[in-house]
Amino acid sequence: MKKYEQIATEIERKIISGEYKDFLPQQKDLAYEYKTSRVTISHAFKLLKDREIIRPVKGHWTKIKSKNISKILIDSDANxxxxxxxxxxxxxxxxxxxxxxxxxxxxxxxxxxxxxxxxxxxxxxxxxxxxxxxxxxxxxxxxxxxxxxxxxxxxxxxxxxxxxxxxxxxxxxxxxxxxxxxxxxxxxxxxxxxxxxxxxxxxxxxxxxxxxxxxxxxxxxxxxxxxxxxxxxxx
Structure with missing residues (x-):
């Protein structure tokens, strides 16, 4: 698994667990946290966007599309x-x-x-x-x-x-x-x-x-x- 894929998976896990709510941290802050470049974080964001988990908004912020992805998907599949x-x-x-x-x-x-x-x-x-x-x-x-x-x-x-x-x-x-x-x-x-x-x-x-x-x-x-x-x- 590539670095940006690992970071995307970790970000998604934090979204599901509730550690990230409403918005993701800015890319520069995540680059510092994961000790990587902003280019790598940008690739991770693109992967999450393709999965329809996040969407960019004005002002350089990134909106989380669902705060409880796990429950929504499991409940909808079960019903x-x-x-x-x-x-x-x-x-x-x-x-x-x-x-x-x-x-x-x-x-x-x-x-x-x-x-x-x-x-x-x-x-x-x-x-x-x-x-x-x-x-x-x-x-x-x-x-x-x-x-x-x-x-x-x-x-x-x-x-x-x-x-x-x-x-x-x-x-x-x-x-x-x-x-x-x-x-x-x-x-x-x-x-x-x-x-x-x-x-x-x-x-x-x-x-x-x-x-x-x-x-x-x-x-x-x-x-x-x-x-x-x-x-x-x-x-």
Whole structure:
């Protein structure tokens, strides 16, 4: 994660916790606080603005668009059924909620992971999984449009892997995974109902087709009491 992304996440966490109310501190003050340049703080502000968390106002101030983002988003999701897909899993019901779905230019890190050119488009997908109405997983998925064309919200609400296999007639290959334990970030607090210092099990992976072309760069985040991994020794 880049410096400005780390700062944006920390600012968002402070907004949710109520440390920042109504307006953010001025950029020069935040640059001093985070021991960085105003350019870096400006990039962090742009990221928060793109997420519709803040908006600039006259007089060089920055307005916080909601003082209670976490509660607003969780309550609004809990009170509506539109946007959720239901599946059965064992004795429980899994709901899949598409938080965001868009196409954009990839970052440098994504270009490297997916072997893309800087002007290739990618799908940017964020989904929330609930088990028996309890938030269980938060999934960030990046896929190259030129490798997996034609993805729609309808496909996301059904089976994206089924679409890749049955409609695009592509076969899956290996996956490289990195497993870490991290503190919760702002989105974990929103969509996994994490507290500020709750640990999160994070699985980052790059998935390949059987021809060794990478087709997915993803991160799955599980609250500490809602996720586990079983790893088998191949020997």
């Amino acid at each position: 509506k059924s539109n946007g959720f897909t239901h599946h059965s899993l064992g004795g429980g019901v899994v709901k899949s909620h598409i938080i965001s779905f868009d196409q954009r230019i990839p970052t440098e890190e994504e270009c490297q992971a997916l072997q893309l050119k800087k002007d290739d488009l990618v799908y940017d997908i964020i989904r929330q999984r609930l088990l028996n109405d309890v938030p269980a997983k938060l999934e960030y998925t990046i896929m190259p449009v030129k490798v997996i064309p034609g993805i729609t919200e309808y496909i996301l609400h059904n089976s994206i892997y089924g679409y890749i296999r049955d409609n695009l007639h592509l076969n899956f290959g290996k996956a490289n995974r990195i497993i870490t334990a991290e503190k919760s970030d702002a989105y974990d607090m929103k969509y996994l109902e994490c507290s500020k210092d709750d640990p999160v099990l994070c699985v980052r992976q790059i998935k390949f087709l059987d021809n060794n072309i990478p087709f997915e760069y993803s991160e799955t985040r599980n609250k500490y009491n809602h996720g586990s991994l079983t790893i088998y020794d191949s020997k």
